[in-house]
Amino acid sequence: MQLFIQTVWDGISTGAIIALVAVGLSLVFRISRFINVAHVDFATVAAYVTLLVAGSTAVAFPVAALVGIGAVMALGLLAYLLVYRRLAGERSISLIIASIGVAFFLRYLVTFIWGSNQLAFDLPVLRSIRVAGIRMAPFDIAIIATTLVVFAGLALVLRFSAFGRSLRAVADNPELARVSGVAVDRVVKQMWLIGSAFAAVGGIALAAKTVITPYLGWHLLVPAFAAMILGGIGSVGGTLLGALVIGVVGELAAMYWLPTYRLAATFGVLVLVLMIRPQGLLGKREVAR
Secondary structure, eight states: OHHHHHHHHHHHHHHHHHHHHHHHHHHHHHHHOSOOTTHHHHHHHHHHHHHHHHHHSSOOHHHHHHHHHHHHHHHHHHHIIIIIGGGTTSOHHHHHHHHHHHHHHHHHHHHHHHOSSOBOOOOOOOOOEEETTEEEOHHHHHHHHHHHHHHHHHHHHHHHSHHHHHHHHHHHOHHHHHHTTOOHHHHHHHHHHHHHHHHHHHHHHHHHHSOBOTTTTHHHHHHHHHHHHHHOTTOHHHHHHHHHHHHHHHHHHHHHSOGGGHHHHHHHHHHHHHHHOTTOSSOOOOOOO
């Protein structure tokens, strides 16, 4: 039982990182109606920029992380302005292919600059905290706490702020929102900034927990996409719940089955849930008219 609880805790920590990336992916999909494959490579760029700033200057890691997040927010907005906005109105498959091109460009750019060897942040090693025999790394606690705070803040913003109301209006019907006085282009730009920031935070968190490689973000694409579908597209709370489920299921599969079967277990749960609730765990059923 203690091993089971330890595995669940590790899965929650992994799921928290997946949730950060997945919610940004969900926001982009809700507004732009396509899966931005390059979203996870934004996470990779954030990790490398943070490493560059932290390694070449005397600034603390949190400051370097903020620089990495800011750089990726600018990168996400630039990708939207130069690529995705020019393809507005095209079929979603065209946008997906364009995002794959952006993803490969970013991946090989960081490979050209930093190489393909594994790198790591120079962070202090902290003693784990034991609670009822369960080992809790301080960094895992920080990740989970940060994810909960970020999701709570995002939910409040989307629910009660003017920006949140505008974002929901654009997501439901952009043309109606435009004639109603909503500055659609500004809302979309803000959404790309926020979505890219989530990717950056997730990428930096994963890099601090593991190592940095050009494929750091790529390994998050399938779990993040699955979390978005499992929780219900457009549902902030559903995305968090779906990511936690995927993280726990993956860790349990690795512990009691084989590590190589993480994805098999993840998609097995995804299929079972969608057979019962096609709209996802917390998603709303929509009716086409």
